[in-house]
Amino acid sequence: MTAITNPAIPLAPARPRLLRPPGVYRPQDDTWMLANALRDSGMPRGARVLDLCTGTGALAVTAARHGAASVIAADISRLALATVWANARLRGLPIRPLRGSAAAATRTGPFDVVLANPPYVPCPVPASGAARAWDAGPDGRVVLDEICALAASLVAPGGYLLMVHSAVAGPEKSLAQLREAGTTPAVVAARSLPFGPVMRARAGFLEAVGLITAGQRHEELVVIRADRP
Ligand SMILES: C[S@@+](CC[C@H](N)C(=O)[O-])C[C@H]1O[C@@H](n2cnc3c(N)ncnc32)[C@H](O)[C@@H]1O
Structure with missing residues (x-):
């Protein structure tokens, strides 16, 4: 797939300092x-925001700081x-x-x-524990797949979804599914990065199933x- 790399977008915005107990995803790239x-x-001031797969709430906090009227922070x-x-309580932010x-x-x-940084690392066995x-x-x-299928129910008319994932998990499938769901999708940023520890450990499987070269x-x-629309 053709990368749209936006060098104007740095990897290091203002990062809120967050509580993060072991077992909760550490905010990263x-x-x-x-x-x-x-x-x-x-994002319009007063927006109603959903942060799907919220983890520490890093994105929920960012949305609230950018003027969201309310943020629902969802996680399993x-x-x-x-x-x-x-x-959220430590900052007095309207996050539920x-x-x-x-x-x-x-x-x-x-x-x-709607914001989403969901799990997206291919794995031969069902996810369990912290790896979920x-x-x-x-x-x-x-x-x-679930998020793309439900996009039109989650996003209000005139609103938008922003979702991040690895190209290993098939952005062209996300784009097709989001189109199918009645939204107008596009890749708005892309960045190439070295594998982190999880992807390094999974490289043999990814090569074997043809998801990486x-x-x-x-x-x-x-x-x-x-x-x-
Ligand atoms: C990659 S982390 C992202 C955390 C945070 N949004 C961030 O960007 O730092 C994914 C999060 O999704 C949660 N999760 C996994 N499966 C989920 C599901 N089906 N629905 C909602 N949350 C899920 C995990 O518990 C984890 O907190």
């Missing part, structure tokens, strides 16, 4: 790429929800934790802006924006 895309997206992990609750996935969030929506923060089935698309040890992260 994908988090900050999405935070930058949010900052540059023209109770520990993540306790963490985002604490991070919600236990569940995209389907649960449709019952509290729709939203002007990154492992996402054999093609990395278990959660991506032999010897490939870098991945492209992409941010997709999908607008709902």
Whole structure:
């Protein structure tokens, strides 16, 4: 796929200092790429925001600081929800934790802006324990597929979804599914990075199933924006 690299978007925006107990995903490059895309997206003040797969709430906090009127922070992990609750309370921000996935969030929506940094690392076995923060089935698309299918129910008319994932998990599939769901998607940022520890450990499997080329040890992260007419 053709990369759209935007050198104007640095990997290091203002990063909130967050509580992060062991077992909750440490905000990293994908988090900050999405935070930058949010900052540059023209989010209207007073927006109703959903942060799907919230982890520490790094993106929920970023949205609230950028003027969101309310933020729902959804995750399947109770520990993540306790963490985002604490991070929001410490700052007095209007963030409400919600236990569940995209389907649960449709019952509290729709939203002007939906943010998602879901698990997207391909994995031969079902995700368990802390790895549920990154492992996402054999093609990395278990959660991506759900979010894309529900995009039109999550995003209010005139609103948009911003979602980040690795090119290893098939951005062209996300784009096709988001189109199918009635939104207008495009890759708005991309960046090539060396594999981190999880991808390095998974490289043999990824090569064996043809998701990376032999010897490939870098991945492209992409941010997709999908607008709902
Ligand atoms: C890659 S982490 C992202 C955390 C945070 N948004 C960030 O950018 O730093 C993914 C998060 O999704 C959560 N998660 C995994 N499967 C999920 C699902 N089906 N629905 C909602 N959250 C899920 C995990 O518990 C984890 O906190």
